[in-house]
Amino acid sequence: xxxxxxxxxxxxxxxxxxxxxxxxxxxxxxxxxxxxxxxxxxxxxxxxxxxxxxxxxxxxxxxxxxxxxxxxxxxxxxxxxxxxxxxxxxxxxxxxxxxxxxxxxxxxxxxxxxxxxxxxxxxxxxxxxxxxxxxxxxxxxxxxxxxxxxxxxxxxxxxxxxxxxxxxxxxxxxxxxxxxxxxxxxxxxxxxxxxxxxxxxxxxxxxxxxxxxxxxxxxxxxxxxxxxxxxxxxxxxxxxxxxxxxxxxxxxxxxxxxxxxxxxxxxxxxxxxxxxxxxxxxxxxxxxxxxxxxxxxxxxxxxxxxxxxxxxxxxxxxxxxxxxxxxxxxxxxxxxxxxxxxxxxxxxxxxxxxxxxxxxxxxxxxxxxxxxxxxxxxxxxxxxxxxxxxxxxxxxxxxxxxxxxxxxxxxxxxxxxxxxxxxxxxxxxxxxxxxxxxxxxxxxxxxxxxxxxxxxxxxxxxxxxxxxxx
Numbered sequence: 489x490x491x492x493x494x495x496x497x498x499x500x501x502x503x504x505x506x507x508x509x510x511x512x513x514x515x516x517x518x519x520x521x522x523x524x525x526x527x528x529x530x531x532x533x534x535x536x537x538x539x540x541x542x543x544x545x546x547x548x549x550x551x552x553x554x555x556x557x558x559x560x561x562x563x564x565x566x567x568x569x570x571x572x573x574x575x576x577x578x579x580x581x582x583x584x585x586x587x588x589x590x591x592x593x594x595x596x597x598x599x600x601x602x603x604x605x606x607x608x609x610x611x612x613x614x615x616x617x618x619x620x621x622x623x624x625x626x627x628x629x630x631x632x633x634x635x636x637x638x639x640x641x642x643x644x645x646x647x648x649x650x651x652x653x654x655x656x657x658x659x660x661x662x663x664x665x666x667x668x669x670x671x672x673x674x675x676x677x678x679x680x681x682x683x684x685x686x687x688x689x690x691x692x693x694x695x696x697x698x699x700x701x702x703x704x705x706x707x708x709x710x711x712x713x714x715x716x717x718x719x720x721x722x723x724x725x726x727x728x729x730x731x732x733x734x735x736x737x738x739x740x741x742x743x744x745x746x747x748x749x750x751x752x753x754x755x756x757x758x759x760x761x762x763x764x765x766x767x768x769x770x771x772x773x774x775x776x777x778x779x780x781x782x783x784x785x786x787x788x789x790x791x792x793x794x795x796x797x798x799x800x801x802x803x804x805x806x807x808x809x810x811x812x813x814x815x816x817x818x819x820x821x822x823x824x825x826x827x828x829x830x831x832x833x834x835x836x837x838x839x840x841x842x843x844x845x846x847x848x849x850x851x852x853x854x855x856x857x858x859x860x861x862x863x864x865x866x867x868x869x870x871x872x873x874x875x876x877x878x879x880x881x882x883x884x885x886x887x888x889x890x891x892x893x894x895x896x897x898x899x900x901x902x903x904x905x906x907x908x909x910x911x912x913x914x915x916x917x918x919x920x921x922x923x924x925x926x927x928x929x930x931x932x933x934x935x936x937x938x939x940x941x942x943x944x945x946x947x948x949x950x951x952x953x954x955x956x957x958x
Contacts, residue, residue, distance in 0.1 A: 510733055512670040513591055516813040521822075521829050528806035531676035535798065538676075538683040544855070546708045547791065549691050551856045553641075555784055557705045558857060560641025562787025563629040566771065568649055569794050570764035571617055575610060575657045577801065578760040580664035581891035582753025583610075584805065585812045586745075587668030587734050588892060592816025599669075601739035603727065605746055606661045609753070614657030621650035632768065633775020633783055641705045648709030655713060659720035662727050667805045668812070669733035678722035682715035689714055755896040759887060762903035766931065767794070769911040773918055773927055774865065782924065785865030788856045792845055793873070793880070799841075800834050800881050804888030811892030820952055827889035827946060834885035835939070839878025846874035869928045876932040879939030886942045895951040902942045910934035 515524060550557050583606040590599040621628075629642040663675035692700060693707030703710060727736055767790055775783045807830045814823040845852055849870035853863050883906075887899040913930035917923070 510591075512733065513813060516588075516670050516810050517592070517817055517819065517822075521826050522833075524810065525803060525806055525826070525830055525833070528670065528672050528809070529803045531672040532802035532805050533799075534676045535679045535802065538680045545686060545690055546712065547788070547856055549694050550705055550708055553694070553705060554637075555857065555859060555862070556637030557641045559638035559784040559787070560629075560634065560643075560705060561645060561708075562771070562783055562791075563632050563634045563638065563642040564625075564646045564649070565787060565791065565794070566764050566767045567621060567625070567628070567646070569767075569797070570760060571650075571653060571656055572660075573760040573763065573797060574757050575613070575660035576663065577797070577804070577888070578756035579610060579613065579749070579753035580660045580667075581756050581804075581808055581888060582749040582751070583661060583664035584668035584808045585752045585891045585894060586748040587665060588670075588809045588812030589748075589816035589894065591669060591733060592813035598745065599734040600737045601742070602745055602749065603665050603732075603734050603736045604739050605741065606665060606749060607658065607736070608741075609746065609749060610657040610661035611654060614654030617653040617657070618650055621646060621653070625650065632772045638783075644704065644706040645709045648706050649712055652713040652716065655716045655720050659716060659723055662720065662723035665727055665734055666723070666732050668809060670806075670809045670813070671732065672805060674726045674731065675723065678719045678726070681722055682717075682719035685718050686711050686715040752891050752894050752896060755900055756887070756891055759896065759899050759903045762900075762907045763797075765907055766910045766934065770914060770927065770931060773914055774924055782861055782865040784857065784859070785853070785862035785867075786869055786924075788853055788862065789849070789866035789869040789873075792841075792852055792870070793877070796838050796841065796877060796881055797884065799837065800884045801888070803830050803834055804885055806830075807885060807889040808892040811889045812894070813892075815893055823893065824946070824949070824951070827886060827893075828943075830889060831882045831885040831943060831946075835878040835882040838881025839875075842874035842877025844874075845870045845877075846872075849874075865924065868925050869931075872925065872928040873932045873935070876935035879937075880935040881939070883935075883939035883942045886939075886946050890946070890951070893951045898945045898950055899942060902938050902945075905941065906934040906938035908934075909937060 519527075547558070547561060550561050583602070587599050587602050590596075590602060625646045626639070626643045629639055629646070634642050659678075663678070666672075666674050690708055690711040693703050693710050694705070695707075696702030726732060770790070771783060771787065774786045807827060810826045811823045814820075814826065849867040850863060852870065853866040856862075883899075883902060887896075890896050890899050910931045913933065914927040917926035917930050920926075
């Protein structure tokens, strides 16, 4: 049972809002919760499948190059996923939340101006990201256990995908603008178009054909960059051609609008870093305990965990738009019902995946390799951590909902606790037992605590304590 919400002042809808509200905004404010979530979520589920395909296609082809190449990709993967999560889920969530709240409150001019502010923020962050990984990426991969061929493969792949980081950041800014208006279909179409290009391009560039030279693991990076460029171009066309409720127009830069994005996006970025650090630190522990073969096995198993993120994003993006729009319109109780309903759906989907992976881990792992150390390490991870996937999915859905609410303190605190339990608990377990299995046990416990804590606090109404109506 949820605690009663504090009394909220009546919604202060602007004069004329009921007559100027778009049908899409009205659906977010008045549509039945589950059907609306599913209606908005299915395009994002297509995005999830497309993004999952990118990782699977790349990993499957690179696996043909040997264990060193596979381990090299495992070293780069946390940083690359961190970039995707920051640009789409963290800062992107701040963009979508700001636009949703502006439209929900009838502030159409602010919604338009936010588009320009969003592109400036993500463009600058893309350049910073490129510089960081091009300069210090090799040192980071060495710290994580990369050596010899695996380190060389990691650097070759990393230099390509991070040189084009701005493509990812701008593309996700444009996608977030569309999602903030409740348009989930156009971003899905754009991502799928990029994947369609990636399917033939990845093996072509990795192995070569005719006059096209074999680029090895770096070829996979070039294929990802090409697919991302196609996605960005389609999204730019959608926003610039007026197919978005929030349109790119000349606007005076305002600190308040930058702040409206960053007060959500910056805090959400810390949560994203926490999620990535769990993987990075666990990768380091496994690498030092078991070497490159163990890293390849753990990295392949943990890739399934990372694939839960775009899966939950299928519901998470609608949650940002739905919660943000309803809070912008003063409908607090409906916003909370939407958040808890979405988190329950996410729990169910992720738990089913986790249980199946725990029962049949080799079904997943043998897609990428058959080396005994890879199978052993990956199976140990999936058997212990898979059953906790539901709590991870539930917590992640509530993180997206909290972005829509503009209230990210509790997701941040829950993420800190998860990081502490997984990293410090994992190190302690390895020190006391010498077994990597106990490290994975700490990761599973951390997921359970993360999801349960966040659900309890959101259900208790922490979003609205001390808050005034938007």
